[in-house]
Amino acid sequence: MQGVFDGFATIGLVIALGALLAHLQVFDESAQRLLSRLAFFVASPALMIVTLGAADVSAVLSLNLVATVAAVLVPVAVYAALARLVWHRGLGHTTIGALACSYVNAGNLGIPVASYVLGDAALVAPTLLLQLLVLQPLALALLDADTRAGRPRLLQTLARPFTNPLTVGSLIGLALALTGWTLPTAVQDPLELVGNMAVPAMLLAYGIALRLGPGLGAGGSAAEVATTSTLKLVVQPLVAFLVARYLLGVDGHALLAVVVTSALPTAQNIFVHATRYDRATVLARDTILITTVGAVPVILLVAAVLG
Template sequence: MNLAFTVLEITAPVFILAMIGFAWVRLGFDYDVTFVTRLATTLAVPCLIFTALMKTEIDPQALTALSLATVAAYGAVTVLSWALVAGLGLSRRTYLAPLIFGNTGNVGLPLALFAFGSTGLSYAVVVFAIMAVWSFTLGIWLVAGRGSLNRVLREPLVAASLLGGLFLWQGWQTPPALTSALELIGQMAIPLMLITLGVAVARLTTRRIGLALGLSVAKLVLCAGIAWAVGRWFALDPVAFGVLVLQLGTPVAVTSYLLAEKYGADAQAVAGLVMVSTLLSVIAVPAMLALLL
């Protein structure tokens, strides 16, 4: 019973904030997703990532181990997802990126924070940063047929991760007043991302629900299973292990839908994956937490 209450306490804020965004749109209120997303990804989330890394007291060797495990896990997920899409005869441009990339920002960062505290958040931003680089290179190439290393280097999320890692490595700290300001800005990130997730889901339309459900279940089993195996292989500490499994087990990212819309893939099919996998996470996330806690 205590475990059930613990899982509920962790997951309830995530789903409550997402439902606020969902209800906001259903009630007919305006919500500028483009503006809020830009605010979050160019300002709030980079500040959150930078301060989390700068202030973390985690052993750099532990962060290195998690980084290597994350790269290995995403490599394995990419290969097996490619095989799955090819075996089912599905469009690589439409289905492969959603199967690889989860919602490690909107869902993964809050879950890591609520489940494992500031230490979990520090680990989670490492996974998130690696996923972002993978997404801006391989992800764009899969959907559009071209990648952009320059775009990766210009992304505030990546720059904040590299800068935060440098400060962590050197033991540097920003002046207290600046640190407080950056932390205050970063505190916007999680509620903004969760409410925007709910708004985005409320506005999506879907088709081929049966296929979306099957692929969503396959993604969950594949990604969480690989993360579990890789985490054990690298002998990660319990918090890093839990964060890796949670992050890779997150539902399909809304950005996958935006990329499909931008580059001419089947955006409605991806929308179905986003919606179904997000709804599936209502059951999947508590189940994963029950196994990890």
């Protein structure tokens, strides 16, 4: 269990550092936007190349992937219905909200949790690759469509995901993993160095936003924040359990793995996307905060019951 606390403590301390620097007026809102843009356009694409290039793509073909997909689709469908029918949100806002209730922190938190709680970092690979290669490109395409005026042509719509730096980085990493190619040291080392900036930049930007932005729930509906947080912390891992255990017959350590990874909190890069496209930034910020705090007891409970 120490790995769970270590992972969350690391994230919390870096976020707190960002908030402290903002409080001391070392950073302001322009610094928060700069860090978010650095993470989005430069560091995260480099991280995707390095991370996916070393991933075991065969892990995606496991039964756990089916349960993981179901655990994503259910909260997304519930939120999307409420966002459009009850809160009357636009496409961009709905996209960010859907990510907030389904896109887990599979990288900087999922990997240590998988290593120390599940005993194998590779167990997070199906979730990581599903998010990077399917969910993220689709969401970014929707956000691009929402923020660009006019009716795009079909060719523009199809090509748009491939102009996004995160999608391009993910595709390059996947190509390296599928072919077994390795980049020259002169290219790999700088990519790793730049990619290592991604997570700290995201967390510092998030801490600045917590300190300088509106209070918890102040930027929108408290009911909406409660909904996204509940869908993420309760519904997503519950659906993963029900599908894996009763529809696919998964049990033992494999069942524990799929439920724990589904119970991870909302990823910090959702806030980066929200900031980049200026859509639902407070909703993303608040959901990340609530789920990051709430995921600790949830994961401990899952490990105690299924471990």
